[in-house]
Amino acid sequence: MSVRTVGVDLSAEPAGTAVATLEWADGAAVVTGLAERADDEVVLEAITKADKAGIDCPFGWPLPFVDFVSGHRDGHVSGHPTLEGRDWRRELANRTTDTAVRERTGLIPLSVAADRIGHAAFRCAWLLAQLSRRGVDVHRAGTGRVVEVYPAASLKVWGLRQRGYKGAAHRAERDQIVTELRAAAPWLDLGAHDEQCRASDHALDAVVAALSARAAAIGLVTTPASDQAAAAAVEGWIAVPTAGIDALAAAEPPV
Template sequence: MVTVGVDLAAEAVRTAVAWLDWPTGRARLVRVVAGADDALIVEAAMAADKAGIDCPFGWPDRFVDFVTAHRAGHVQVPPGLAGRAWRRDLALRVTDQVVHQETGLTPLSVSADRIAHATMRCAALLAELARRGRPVDRRGTGAVVEIYPAACLKRWGLPYRGYKRAANLAALGHLVDRLQEAAPWLDLGEHEPLCRTSDHATDAVVSALAARAAALGLVTVPTEEQAGAATTEGWIALPTAPLARLVADG
């Protein structure tokens, strides 16, 4: 099995892709590219058994309805609600709210934060994969699955804050150390120095690990009640098993 992880930003310069090969009982980082363009991402996802993408797969349904109503001049505030209370469902998808309930972390709002730029790029990538015949299900059951690296790291008992940006290289190095301690079967090989200097590369590796968890069925899935929203908004797959299960089950 080969899994791919994509730390997706609005532009290629801050985007990274990682490829993990899974021989029996081990995982080997065979390639990492920082500064990945659309063509490379599509090529990687087309060839992978499963690809994990760190980016929202859609917008909140209620936000889409709100914008549509606003365009027509028919916005109405729900009775009995005011301010932040009624705007919450415009800013956060169902899966974002589930992640907050499960982990205490709140993903960036795709309708009220700059991550929307990355999601526009993601939407085009998912459409291209579908055009090329790769099944895309925003619930994560197809070729790709939505990943939130910080939540994965927290679920796996690893450092999940404070390792972003060049000013925090020491914290990033500590995260890589802890990851290798928790997963001694993970061989970063010649790509370890890049993981220690690029949080984008490390998040791509985490996304590739989470893609493996998704491929093995070791992640959260929408309930019947949540499935409708997940189909349009996307669904963040949270690991439900320790890192060691990634090699114990394959």
């Protein structure tokens, strides 16, 4: 029985959005589709047809930030009872999962509350709402069909380069990643999309997101601890792989 995972490198606009589709069967994975400049309908259709989909974009905002903005709207910003200055601002800017990723990998996810990635998050929130209306389970902690992923963290866990490969000027760095990825995962067939991944960081990130979705589907990713679950259900949770990339093709469990 084949299993389909989808990866979405989501940007605020279609121009920076890519969607990868992987089919898994008999210990191998094939990239069967890799769409760039993907509009909302392309994203929605791909996820609707997937067994598990990984989206590279925050699923929500930090709860303290939401409370702060609500308080500002109502005219009663009161600050934090114990924190001040930079520490208070850091709590407003970072989600529980951002802190967990930093502690686990040393990488610092972009702040959805204080960085331009917020524009992509607006689009993501709308897409998640549309998926929910279509009957797709979009629980923000990743327990449903969609899960929040972070390609840089996945690449780092898998022992691959995770920095300095974005943009047209860094083709050589992407070549290195794709070559190393193919060596680390000989069961992964990029087919006609090999050159596309080398030419576009969006395409490459979409493939890594689809691989990360596979890790989530077979339970080889981080999940919220009991004291993190409530925040993750609202803010979102980045699923970071907990095993090497070779484990992704080791079994064919149900999704």
